[in-house]
Amino acid sequence: MKKAKVVEGKATFYIPDPQDYIKDGKFDPAWLPVFYNPRMKINRDISVELAKVISPKIVIDAFSASGVRGIRYALEAGVSHVIFNDVDKNAISLIEENIKLNSIQSFEIYNMDANALLNSKRGFFVDIDPFGSPSPFILSAVRSVGRRGVIGFTATDLSPLEGSSPRSCRRKYGAINNRKLSFSKEVGVRILLGRIASEASVEEKGIFPIMSFYYGHFFRVFIRVEEGATKADSSLENLGLVAECPKCGFHKFSNDSCDLRKCEICGSEMTVAGPLWLGSLYESEVLTSMNSEGEAGKLLNKIKQEISAPAFYYSLDKFSSMLNLPAVPSTKDIVECTSGFYTHFDPKGVKTNMDYSEVIKCMKNSIKN
Ligand SMILES: C[S@@+](CC[C@H](N)C(=O)[O-])C[C@H]1O[C@@H](n2cnc3c(N)ncnc32)[C@H](O)[C@@H]1O
Numbered sequence: 001m002k003k004a005k006v007v008e009g010k011a012t013f014y015i016p017d018p019q020d021y022i023k024d025g026k027f028d029p030a031w032l033p034v035f036y037n038p039r040m041k042i043n044r045d046i047s048v049e050l051a052k053v054i055s056p057k058i059v060i061d062a063f064s065a066s067g068v069r070g071i072r073y074a075l076e077a078g079v080s081h082v083i084f085n086d087v088d089k090n091a092i093s094l095i096e097e098n099i100k101l102n103s104i105q106s107f108e109i110y111n112m113d114a115n116a117l118l119n120s121k122r123g124f125f126v127d128i129d130p131f132g133s134p135s136p137f138i139l140s141a142v143r144s145v146g147r148r149g150v151i152g153f154t155a156t157d158l159s160p161l162e163g164s165s166p167r168s169c170r171r172k173y174g175a176i177n178n179r180k181l182s183f184s185k186e187v188g189v190r191i192l193l194g195r196i197a198s199e200a201s202v203e204e205k206g207i208f209p210i211m212s213f214y215y216g217h218f219f220r221v222f223i224r225v226e227e228g229a230t231k232a233d234s235s236l237e238n239l240g241l242v243a244e245c246p247k248c249g250f251h252k253f254s255n256d257s258c259d260l261r262k263c264e265i266c267g268s269e270m271t272v273a274g275p276l277w278l279g280s281l282y283e284s285e286v287l288t289s290m291n292s293e294g295e296a297g298k299l300l301n302k303i304k305q306e307i308s309a310p311a312f313y314y315s316l317d318k319f320s321s322m323l324n325l326p327a328v329p330s331t332k333d334i335v336e337c338t339s340g341f342y343t344h345f346d347p348k349g350v351k352t353n354m355d356y357s358e359v360i361k362c363m364k365n366s367i368k369n
Pocket residue numbers: 034035036037040044062063064065066067068069085086087088091112113114115129130131
């Protein structure tokens with residue numbers, strides 16, 4: 001295999017030479033014999049920043065591919081011991097080479113199915129970065145942190161999580177998600193967290209989201225896990241449903257499904273999704289201690305602005321078309337008028353504690369002016 005040398009963060013490492021895998025002038029990282037996607041740098045940058053704040057001694061990088069993630073944890077976040085793993089043998093040879101190249105001192109390397117590895121090893125910080133859905137690995141990941149720890153899950157299966165593939169969502173996440181709601185990005189993150197909370201409760205563990213976000217083609221959630229039946233019970237209290245009226249764009253969430261059937265504004269039948277996580281997505285202390293540069297820095301700053309915002313948002317372009325408004329108001333106008341918040345989930349999204357009728361007034365005034 002011909003290799004190319006790449007630099008990312010403090011790591012210099014080999015990947016299969018992308019030039020050899022261009023087909024008809026096109027390239028997809030999935031065609032490489034060992035996966036490396038430069039577009040996921042932001043995912044790794046933020047994960048490294050979080051690791052710097054939580055200072056784990058042992059990290060399990062359960063889906064290592066080239067090993068870049070685990071190597072960056074060691075070099076940039078001062079993690080003292082990294083457990084690398086990949087089911088693919090080609091990945092293992094590359095990880096060995098890259099570990100040498102970066103002089104990583106304390107490590108283990110496994111060539112196992114991630115579930116088998118996670119059921120047998122313990123780490124304080126566990127990184128789950130598979131292809132597609134992380135769902136098959138949630139339970140073993142929750143086990144792998146022992147009594148307490150932190151897990152980062154990546155999900156690239158946007159379509160079930162956002163409501164475009166309802167059956168797949170039902171299978172993978174045990175949730176009803178039959179239509180893409182206008183705030184589907186946040187629905188996706190919360191369905192993933194809901195599933196994690198349910199699976200953790202089987203192990204009598206509670207979850208506490210530290211940071212949860214959407215970017216480009218993936219969701220990433222970081223959760224703290226703590227052992228205890230009471231903690232599991234309180235976690236489950238955060239599960240509920242969200243509903244959106246397809247006619248007037250009113251939305252509401254609740255732990256009680258009876259509340260959500262009929263729209264309180266226009267009486268239409270609402271589209272209900274869930275179960276999903278209705279609690280906080282962020283741990284403010286950790287988030288405010290995190291810093292980064294470039295794209296990751298920009299994303300972090302946006303997320304920091306919405307730490308105390310309510311769940312879900314009005315996506316102004318979709319909302320305006322539901323209301324048959326002649327134009328889409330500026331996001332800035334609506335944030336100001338509703339004492340609301342911008343959201344990283346959607347550049348035209350506004351979160352607010354104000355009532356629906358007040359938001360409508362703001363929308364209409366903004367267009368008039
Ligand atoms: C998305 S890539 C990981 C990328 C890597 N974490 C990074 O940041 O560059 C997924 C990797 O998981 C490996 N993999 C797929 N299924 C697996 C399984 N069941 N157990 C362990 N590894 C698996 C694949 O071989 C692939 O290298």
